[in-house]
Amino acid sequence: MQRFHGTLFLLLPWLLPAIVVSGQTNRTAAPSVPASVPVNVQSSQSQSPAPPIPADAPRMSRQTRLEIIRDFETQILYARTTFPMGTKGLKLKNGTTSPSGIELQQAIAVWGPAIKPGDPAHISYVKIHDDHIHFDLNGGPVHRKKWYERVQISGANGTPVQTSSDQSQPNPHGTYLDIYFDKYVPEMTARQLRDLLYPVLDFNARNKDEAYLDTVPPKVKQAIQAHTVLVGMNTEMVLHARGKAPKKVREKDGDTEYEEWIYGEPPQDVDFVRIVGDEVVRVETMKVGGQKIVRTEKEVILEKPDKDTEAKQQEERPANAPSLRRPGEDPENAPKPSNGVNPLPPAAPPDLSQPQGDPGPGNRWLTATERPIF
Numbered sequence: 001m002q003r004f005h006g007t008l009f010l011l012l013p014w015l016l017p018a019i020v021v022s023g024q025t026n027r028t029a030a031p032s033v034p035a036s037v038p039v040n041v042q043s044s045q046s047q048s049p050a051p052p053i054p055a056d057a058p059r060m061s062r063q064t065r066l067e068i069i070r071d072f073e074t075q076i077l078y079a080r081t082t083f084p085m086g087t088k089g090l091k092l093k094n095g096t097t098s099p100s101g102i103e104l105q106q107a108i109a110v111w112g113p114a115i116k117p118g119d120p121a122h123i124s125y126v127k128i129h130d131d132h133i134h135f136d137l138n139g140g141p142v143h144r145k146k147w148y149e150r151v152q153i154s155g156a157n158g159t160p161v162q163t164s165s166d167q168s169q170p171n172p173h174g175t176y177l178d179i180y181f182d183k184y185v186p187e188m189t190a191r192q193l194r195d196l197l198y199p200v201l202d203f204n205a206r207n208k209d210e211a212y213l214d215t216v217p218p219k220v221k222q223a224i225q226a227h228t229v230l231v232g233m234n235t236e237m238v239l240h241a242r243g244k245a246p247k248k249v250r251e252k253d254g255d256t257e258y259e260e261w262i263y264g265e266p267p268q269d270v271d272f273v274r275i276v277g278d279e280v281v282r283v284e285t286m287k288v289g290g291q292k293i294v295r296t297e298k299e300v301i302l303e304k305p306d307k308d309t310e311a312k313q314q315e316e317r318p319a320n321a322p323s324l325r326r327p328g329e330d331p332e333n334a335p336k337p338s339n340g341v342n343p344l345p346p347a348a349p350p351d352l353s354q355p356q357g358d359p360g361p362g363n364r365w366l367t368a369t370e371r372p373i374f
Contacts, residue, residue: 050191057186060128064187069126071190072135076122078202078211079115086111087141089176095199114138114175116236118212121201124174132180133193139174177201212240219300229273230299233280238273245273 060068081097083090084107091098099107115121115137125136179196194203205211213221216237223230224241233241238261245261252258258281261273267288274282285293 050189050195053186053188053192057188060185060187065128068128068133068190068193072123072126072193074122074124075203076120078205078208079117079119079121079200080198080202080211080215081117081200082108082113083115083137083175083177084108084111085114085141085175089137089141089178090200091178091180092197092200093180095196097200114173117215118208118240120208128185131184132178133185135177135179137175137177140176141174209240212236217300217302223300229271229280229283231280231283231295232298232300232302234278234302235275238275238280242271242273 081090082104084099084104086107088099088107088111121137123135123137124139125134127134177197177200194201197203202211202214205214213224216224220230220233220237223233224237227241229238229241242261242263245263246265247262249260249262250257251260256276258274258276261275262270263273264270269288270286272282272284272286273280274284281296283295287293
């Protein structure tokens with residue numbers, strides 16, 4: 001018995017590390033399997049859309065209104081479309097925005113864009129009306145007064161004194177969005193409202209590039225992810241694909257002015273992106289071995305406003321409108337009467353202030369001030 005205990009005591013230093021290592025291995029390997037399960041469940045829940053709003057849903061309750069306002073105000077998001085600057089924002093109904101197309105392009109050309117696709121924005125104010133919900137973005141089109149700006153100061157006779165803060169000031173960086181419903185604002189959850197706003201606002205994007213990629217065609221999206229420039233892209237797409245050009249050159253080809261954006265330096269590949277207006281018309285790549293690759297055919301076609309439709313929407317000019325044309329001029333673009341003939345302007349009436357004929361030698365006609373009054 002004493003011999004057995006002695007042998008066990010001698011073998012204990014070699015057996016103890018093996019027991020400790022096996023125990024640590026079992027403890028660390030056990031939680032490795034279930035640790036990845038919640039990640040997959042959470043990602044699948046964020047991608048699944050919310051259930052649609054029932055057609056017979058009741059009006060939104062007061063408690064839901066407070067929850068919607070509390071959930072959406074001061075929330076950061078990304079824009080999926082262009083918002084014009086000024087007091088005319090965008091309206092969304094049944095997934096369609098207005099103004100759109102040519103009308104939106106005209107508003108942007110006159111007032112400028114307040115938010116572009118992919119730009120971050122924040123909801124600064126939410127108001128729920130009877131048939132629509134109003135969202136102020138980036139402060140709204142007009143600066144809202146603070147509580148201390150609403151304090152009125154009265155004079156000695158009780159007349160209010162007008163201060164500089166009494167008048168509302170425009171906010172050039174803000175805009176708004178109104179989402180309309182058929183009859184009234186129905187009962188819904190915040191998740192359902194986010195799905196309704198998805199055509200114009202993205203609440204799930206993690207960064208600006210991800211939000212912008214969801215607004216472009218699939219072919220352009222693949223090119224941007226591959227950092228490739230396609231003929232037919234606009235400047236915004238080129239910036240997302242390659243970034244700001246280290247070098248820019250302005251040239252003129254006949255009567256056409258263009259910009260050459262140069263990416264790369266020898267001994268690497270160098271890309272020359274030619275832009276006319278806001279469109280890429282030519283991409284030239286100089287390889288390291290001296291090979292030159294030129295692409296000029298359109299590889300992507302973007303939607304543009306129809307100039308013919310825009311001209312038809314303009315108010316027709318009346319035939320007798322004032323004009324700087326000379327009598328008898330008949331330009332092709334000038335409006336014409338129904339018979340196709342431009343009438344000559346009426347001749348000026350003759351000057352009857354002086355009698356006709358010769359008064360005779362040594363005589364002259366009297367002026368209007370010299371004539372006697374009877």
